[in-house]
Amino acid sequence: MAKAYWVATYRSINDPAALAEYGKLAGPALQAAGGRFVARGLPAVAYEAGVNERVVLIEFDSAQQAIAAHDGPAYQEALKALGSGAERDVRIVEGL
Template structure:
């Protein structure tokens, strides 16, 4: 079974305090669901139509595990803390094998 990657880019951050509250709760919720944060921060370099946006990449054992983490009660609570504090683009992508 291929691993899956949850990729989040932050188009804008309107409330840094809400983002901090979200981060404090979301990290443990994601880890409890089997997620492993691989990347968190702004790009060192962007090319072509790339945007200089905060990016987070989280690895899961499968697409189902990534979906379950997102839909979990613990992560949904974290989202409630974020509220309208940020505009994000989140994608779950299956990893390429081999």
């Protein structure tokens, strides 16, 4: 079974306090669901149509595990805390 990667890019951060609260809840929730943070922060460089905003990359053992982490109650609580605090693009992609 292929590993899977959760890729979150932030198009804008509207409420840094809401993002901080989200982070307090989301990190532990995703780790408890089997996620391993690979990268988190601003890009070293953004090419093409890339946006110089926050990126988060999390590895999971499978796409099903990543989807279950996202849809689980602990992460859903984190999303409630985030509210409209950030506009993000979140994708789960299987590894090769």
